[in-house]
Amino acid sequence: MKELLDFWIESTPNLLDGLIVSLQVTAVILAIGIPFGLLLALGVESKNKFTKWFSLFAVEVGRGAPALVLLQFAYFGLPPVGITLSSFSATVLALAWNTAAYTSEIIRAGIDAVPHGEKEAAASMCFSKIDTLRFVVLPQGLRVAAPALLGFAVLMLQATSLSFTVALPELTSQAHIIGSSTFKYMAILSYAGIMYASICIPATILVSVLEKQLGKHTI
Amino acid sequence: MKAEIFTSILLGIPWTIALTLVSFGIGAILGIPICAMRLSKFSALRFIAHLYGLVFRSIPPLLLVFIIYFGIGAGFLKIGPFQASVIGLGLVTAANMSEIYRGGVSAIHNGQWEAARALALPGYSRYLDVIYPQLLRVCLPSSAGYVIGLLKDSAIASTVGVADIAFNANQMARTTYQGLEVFAFAGVAYMVISIPIAILARIADRKMKSRIAI
Numbered sequence: 001m002k003e004l005l006d007f008w009i010e011s012t013p014n015l016l017d018g019l020i021v022s023l024q025v026t027a028v029i030l031a032i033g034i035p036f037g038l039l040l041a042l043g044v045e046s047k048n049k050f051t052k053w054f055s056l057f058a059v060e061v062g063r064g065a066p067a068l069v070l071l072q073f074a075y076f077g078l079p080p081v082g083i084t085l086s087s088f089s090a091t092v093l094a095l096a097w098n099t100a101a102y103t104s105e106i107i108r109a110g111i112d113a114v115p116h117g118e119k120e121a122a123a124s125m126c127f128s129k130i131d132t133l134r135f136v137v138l139p140q141g142l143r144v145a146a147p148a149l150l151g152f153a154v155l156m157l158q159a160t161s162l163s164f165t166v167a168l169p170e171l172t173s174q175a176h177i178i179g180s181s182t183f184k185y186m187a188i189l190s191y192a193g194i195m196y197a198s199i200c201i202p203a204t205i206l207v208s209v210l211e212k213q214l215g216k217h218t219i
Numbered sequence: 220m221k222a223e224i225f226t227s228i229l230l231g232i233p234w235t236i237a238l239t240l241v242s243f244g245i246g247a248i249l250g251i252p253i254c255a256m257r258l259s260k261f262s263a264l265r266f267i268a269h270l271y272g273l274v275f276r277s278i279p280p281l282l283l284v285f286i287i288y289f290g291i292g293a294g295f296l297k298i299g300p301f302q303a304s305v306i307g308l309g310l311v312t313a314a315n316m317s318e319i320y321r322g323g324v325s326a327i328h329n330g331q332w333e334a335a336r337a338l339a340l341p342g343y344s345r346y347l348d349v350i351y352p353q354l355l356r357v358c359l360p361s362s363a364g365y366v367i368g369l370l371k372d373s374a375i376a377s378t379v380g381v382a383d384i385a386f387n388a389n390q391m392a393r394t395t396y397q398g399l400e401v402f403a404f405a406g407v408a409y410m411v412i413s414i415p416i417a418i419l420a421r422i423a424d425r426k427m428k429s430r431i432a433i
Binding site for chain 1: 273274276277278279280281282283285286289290291370371372373374375377378384385388389392393396397398399401402403405406409410413
């Protein structure tokens with residue numbers, strides 16, 4: 001037992017470095033993916049045919065192809081056509097696309113939950129379309145979508161483990177590297193699992209608390 | 220060259236389907252006792268089931284497969300890549316399916332239980348003839364959605380060496396240096412497989428809706 005603890009303490013700095021990379025890449029992915037998700041959500045509802053079909057295509061491909069395939073497409077597939085991405089940017093590109101596709105559905109559901117009367121009221125008060133969206137629809141719709149978005153953020157932190165395959169030095173890669181040099185796979189991989197869980201479990205609990213809060217005052 | 224890519228990815232399709240079906244089978248069966256524990260009268264059982272769900276939905280499936288393949292497989296037991304992948308994905312599926320079942324049980328009206336008891340149906344018949352058909356119908360759409368998600372998650376098995384679509388695509392991209400076509404085709408293959416699942420689920424849902432009203 002002491003041996004295990006010593007091993008864990010010894011490898012903590014490396015794993016923490018990995019965890020920080022995981023968190024950074026997750027933050028960048030969400031910061032890019034969610035705004036694009038909002039744009040896609042609006043694009044799918046658009047009356048302009050081109051915007052509509054383009055958004056639908058982006059959403060269906062982003063949700064339909066596995067995140068791992070998108071990631072490898074970005075990392076191994078683009079260099080032959082002259083675009084070489086670092087493992088960080090390939091991860092961000094692929095997973096932000098994935099995020100945009102999934103969150104666009106979450107945001108759309110949130111927007112749909114806003115009663116139609118709200119929009120009519122805004123129109124009758126001479127709000128422009130943009131203002132209706134900005135001051136009436138989005139504040140309410142995004143509040144409905146918030147728990148699901150946070151839940152998705154938790155999934156995205158887990159999905160960054162896929163960037164192991166493109167050699168990004170995040171938590172799973174770090175654990176795997178230590179495992180392959182010491183052969184103590186079980187010890188180090190479970191330690192990495194504990195690190196993921198120590199972030200994801202509180203976040204998951206927070207999601208259910210938020211859902212309950214939101215249920216109290218429905219719009 | 221093109222034909223080579225095509226056949227290689229087609230060869231991966233059976234593995235991808237097998238991974239999805241076996242891990243869904245494991246999860247769908249293991250999810251039943253977990254759901255039962257979640258609805259139990261004993262708080263200790265409820266707590267264990269809750270903890271199971273939290274833990275297995277908080278560890279990345281990729282890491283879980285690694286723990287089983289490298290961790291358990293290297294030191295304690297001999298576990299092949301396919302087994303490790305389906306066990307890992309199956310454990311995650313069980314956590315999610317137990318939630319789907321729980322949602323289904325709460326959607327069944329209390330009157331159904333009361334009516335079954337009022338008719339003095341024996342215990343097994345109460346479940347098999349009254350509750351189970353309704354549960355199946357309620358859980359079907361979300362289960363089908365989950366299977367499609369699982370199909371895509373099964374790509375992580377390629378990292379431990381199961382020769383599925385993603386694995387073959389990776390190999391092809393490295394050898395032919397035509398990653399663009401290879402991964403585009405692999406992505407299309409996953410989407411094409413998920414379409415029949417969605418259609419079948421919709422047909423089954425419509426058929427059951429006409430027979431079982433809730």
